[in-house]
Amino acid sequence: MQQYDFKSKKISNFTFGGKIGLRILVGISVLVFSLVFAQLVSANNLALGGQKLSQIDDAIAKLEQENNNLNVEIAKVESLTNLSNKAQNMGFVKPSKVNVF
Amino acid sequence: MDRVKAFQIGIIFVIAIIVARLFYWQFVARGALSANSSSQEIIIPASRGEILTSDHFPIVTNQEAFLIYAKPREVEDSTQIAQKLAPLLVLEKYATKEASLTENDQKQKEDDIKSKEKELIDKLINKNLLWVQLARKAAKDVRSNIQNLKGLGFENDKTRFYPEASMGAHFLGFVASNKFGDDTGYFGLEGYYDSQLKGQPGRLGLDKDPYGFPILVSKYRTINTKDGDSLTLTIDRTIQFIVEEKLRQAVEKYGAKGGTVIISDPKSGHILAMATYPSYQPSLFSEFDEKLYKNPAIADTYEPGSTFKLVTMAAALDTKSVEPTTRCDICSGPRRIGGFEISTWNKKYYQNSTMTEVIQHSDNIGMTFVSEKLGLDKFYEYIDKFGFGKKTEIDLQEETSGTVREKAQWREIDLATASFGQGLAVTPIQMIQAVQVIANQGKLVSPRIVDKVVQNGKEKEIKPAFFRQVITSKTAAQITEMMVNAVEYGEAKAFAPKDYRIAGKTGTAQIPVAGHYDPNKTIASFVGFAPANDPKFVMLVRFNEPTSSPFGSETAAPTFFAIAKDVFNYLAIRPQ
Numbered sequence: 001m002q003q004y005d006f007k008s009k010k011i012s013n014f015t016f017g018g019k020i021g022l023r024i025l026v027g028i029s030v031l032v033f034s035l036v037f038a039q040l041v042s043a044n045n046l047a048l049g050g051q052k053l054s055q056i057d058d059a060i061a062k063l064e065q066e067n068n069n070l071n072v073e074i075a076k077v078e079s080l081t082n083l084s085n086k087a088q089n090m091g092f093v094k095p096s097k098v099n100v101f
Numbered sequence: 102m103d104r105v106k107a108f109q110i111g112i113i114f115v116i117a118i119i120v121a122r123l124f125y126w127q128f129v130a131r132g133a134l135s136a137n138s139s140s141q142e143i144i145i146p147a148s149r150g151e152i153l154t155s156d157h158f159p160i161v162t163n164q165e166a167f168l169i170y171a172k173p174r175e176v177e178d179s180t181q182i183a184q185k186l187a188p189l190l191v192l193e194k195y196a197t198k199e200a201s202l203t204e205n206d207q208k209q210k211e212d213d214i215k216s217k218e219k220e221l222i223d224k225l226i227n228k229n230l231l232w233v234q235l236a237r238k239a240a241k242d243v244r245s246n247i248q249n250l251k252g253l254g255f256e257n258d259k260t261r262f263y264p265e266a267s268m269g270a271h272f273l274g275f276v277a278s279n280k281f282g283d284d285t286g287y288f289g290l291e292g293y294y295d296s297q298l299k300g301q302p303g304r305l306g307l308d309k310d311p312y313g314f315p316i317l318v319s320k321y322r323t324i325n326t327k328d329g330d331s332l333t334l335t336i337d338r339t340i341q342f343i344v345e346e347k348l349r350q351a352v353e354k355y356g357a358k359g360g361t362v363i364i365s366d367p368k369s370g371h372i373l374a375m376a377t378y379p380s381y382q383p384s385l386f387s388e389f390d391e392k393l394y395k396n397p398a399i400a401d402t403y404e405p406g407s408t409f410k411l412v413t414m415a416a417a418l419d420t421k422s423v424e425p426t427t428r429c430d431i432c433s434g435p436r437r438i439g440g441f442e443i444s445t446w447n448k449k450y451y452q453n454s455t456m457t458e459v460i461q462h463s464d465n466i467g468m469t470f471v472s473e474k475l476g477l478d479k480f481y482e483y484i485d486k487f488g489f490g491k492k493t494e495i496d497l498q499e500e501t502s503g504t505v506r507e508k509a510q511w512r513e514i515d516l517a518t519a520s521f522g523q524g525l526a527v528t529p530i531q532m533i534q535a536v537q538v539i540a541n542q543g544k545l546v547s548p549r550i551v552d553k554v555v556q557n558g559k560e561k562e563i564k565p566a567f568f569r570q571v572i573t574s575k576t577a578a579q580i581t582e583m584m585v586n587a588v589e590y591g592e593a594k595a596f597a598p599k600d601y602r603i604a605g606k607t608g609t610a611q612i613p614v615a616g617h618y619d620p621n622k623t624i625a626s627f628v629g630f631a632p633a634n635d636p637k638f639v640m641l642v643r644f645n646e647p648t649s650s651p652f653g654s655e656t657a658a659p660t661f662f663a664i665a666k667d668v669f670n671y672l673a674i675r676p677q
Contacts, residue, residue, distance in 0.1 A: 022105060026108075029112055065165055068164075068165065069164075069165055069241075071159070071162065072162060072164050072165075072262055075159050075162060075262075075264035078158065078264070079158075079264040079266075080265060080339070080342045081266050081342075098670040100670065100673050100674065
């Protein structure tokens, strides 16, 4: 395909694919850069996601531990050993006679 | 330069920059990055299963704890750290009796603190070490007291916690580190169910960036953690509490070396309470004599003495060798058998006594009469049917099978002495199992202590190991009446509650020592069930070498009745 050289004002036989080839090149470049940009955005989101996941994992572990600690405190309060000592300290005594009807 | 060429040069330049940057990150900076980010396999420890009583109270659970470590090169003042940390690590041992420490205890405590300080300083001054462990399973308040000290670090750990302190120590067992440093259960339930309780740790394989955040674009390889199974026991916490309190008081009152009580439900074989005194604290097991770890209720053998007369008589009634009204025509005095003299415990003899009276008087001569009527073959067969000489298969570690010699080794004297419970060795749990047969209309249900295993939120019931008819229900009813008669008219009648029909039998067995029997020491026991017409519980009380009185009727029987009174009230059992 012939090309008009503006500098030398001559028609040149050198071809670079012409107008269509140029458009294809530009199109491919835009596509590649768009994909690269999309990849960067995606990778950034994944990195942020990893950070969020880590925070959620930490929060879950903390809540589970707090739950466990509360269960331990409840067990301490409900233990018969504890209740018996408390009852004694408060002056309660065992009944001498119990009637079962 | 025209626009096309400029555009081409621009693209080539951008590509060149990207390639150069990629080259830098992948080759030049690789070493620095891989120090902070890499593929990691993180082990996620499994939580050990809980142990719950029948009311779903966690008698054993897990508590937050910490592994305390030091980086000796960052430690500025080893002495300060040791002086602050040592008392905190030693104090737990004395915490339960802090209010009543004797002078000796106080001195021992100070010595322990000094010794711990020295141990810590030795670890901290070694600057060749990058990392050194100072303590494992330290409590939360220990950490809060020392967390600002430079050079110390903490890792999450877990420790076993016992809200009821030493309650049930013998059947619970304890958790300690094995030679690899892993938590392992020893003795009792922790030992028997160790593989189920410990669960399986998970694994997390992932890539992390230099900030430590997971890189999600890479593979997130996981093996899920399987937390340990939990156990729901048959143990009734209130009955266990009553038993432990009364047992401790009785051992001290009767000056015994120790005592054991077992209570079970005869129909299901469920163990409602199992206690031994003296006991130990599972959370501080290393501070106690290791002889205390073994559970005497399942691992101690003893000659059962007169309580075994129930087995002999049940066998004789079941085979129709005797009837309740059969009279003993040789009971007028002591007997000589095989060169040995057999006599009664109180040197009283009752000619022509009925079988019911033989049990009531706990008459050894009468029992030799019964065993001769029964014969060795039948007697041996029933000893086996009642479960003696082999394990009950209760789900606890360290059960023993007792000792019953081979039938071929029995001589005439052995038939006689075995009829009243001498010359063979049984465990307390075997005696309970045998008396359960009488209370359960002749049916044997093997005892067990775990009712359900909770796995991933689902409950799986544990069935008895075996179940069989040993004697007929008629025989069971006959022997029950003999036992009621023994309680109402026997040597323990003074202590029995008047409003309830209790079936029971005393036992006073001599202790064999180096080929003969010790003249002064005994095993005093009482076994029975109530209410006699519809038994709700079977109980065995046993004392080792009581000093106030050697007899079961004066030590074990009153303790049995004292516990039974509280159990009647708790279970709302009306007087008969």
